[in-house]
Amino acid sequence: MIKVVFVNDKYHFINRPIEGSEIQNMIIRNLNKSKIIIILFIIVISVIFFYGCAKARPSTKDNKQNILSEELKKKAKVYKNEEYQNGEVPLETYIKMEDKILQTNNKDKKIVYKGDRFILENNGVKYQVFSGTNTTGNVDDQIIIYGTYYVFIKSDVIEKY
Numbered sequence: 133m134i135k136v137v138f139v140n141d142k143y144h145f146i147n148r149p150i151e152g153s154e155i156q157n158m159i160i161r162n163l164n165k166s167k168i169i170i171i172l173f174i175i176v177i178s179v180i181f182f183y184g185c186a187k188a189r190p191s192t193k194d195n196k197q198n199i200l201s202e203e204l205k206k207k208a209k210v211y212k213n214e215e216y217q218n219g220e221v222p223l224e225t226y227i228k229m230e231d232k233i234l235q236t237n238n239k240d241k242k243i244v245y246k247g248d249r250f251i252l253e254n255n256g257v258k259y260q261v262f263s264g265t266n267t268t269g270n271v272d273d274q275i276i277i278y279g280t281y282y283v284f285i286k287s288d289v290i291e292k293y
Contacts, residue, residue, distance in 0.1 A: 201278075201289045208278045213257045221281055229254050229285065230276040230293070233269055244269040252277065252285075260284040267291075 208228040211221050221227070229252065235241065236250040244250045246266050252259045252275070261277060267290040269275055279287040 204278050204288055213255055216257075216259075216281075223282055225281045226278065227281045227285065228276065228278050229259065231255065231274070233271050233273050233275060234258065235271060242271050244271075262286045263290070264288055265290050 204226055205228075208226040210228050215221050231252055231254040233244060234251040234253050236244045236248050238245060238248045244263050245268055246263055248263050250261050250263065250269070250271075252261050261279070262284060263269075264279070264286045265288060269290055269292065274293050276291045276293060277285065277287040278289040278291075279285045
């Protein structure tokens with residue numbers, strides 16, 4: 133029995149069973165160098181294009197963090213020191229506080245990183261703050277924090293001014 137196989141615009145007459153690898157070899161043999169160069173060029177350009185598109189698109193994690201930060205800033209309330217001292221500020225309330233970093237528990241005692249505790253002075257009263265943000269600060273920096281009040285403060289956003 134003779135089989136007719138059409139590969140790369142050519143008919144091939146074969147009188148025996150053929151395997152998939154044999155068809156691949158026929159395809160590769162019949163491609164000329166210019167076609168191979170064009171195909172490789174298209175592949176390379178496609179890879180560069182898609183890699184560039186992936187890099188240019190901002191990550192959804194950053195977008196979500198920015199949206200959450202803006203919402204927190206809108207919800208945050210400013211309380212007087214007397215309200216904190218008299219227990220009038222409800223727990224788990226979003227607050228805004230600003231002033232100077234006095235000290236930190238970090239090893240170098242100068243820079244505040246995520247996960248560090250620091251003392252924030254607000255109009256002469258000291259508050260313990262847990263840094264829950266990637267924003268770093270230095271001792272003696274003037275900052276604004278937005279965070280959650282738990283008797284101590286967990287900062288979610290730190291801005292320097």
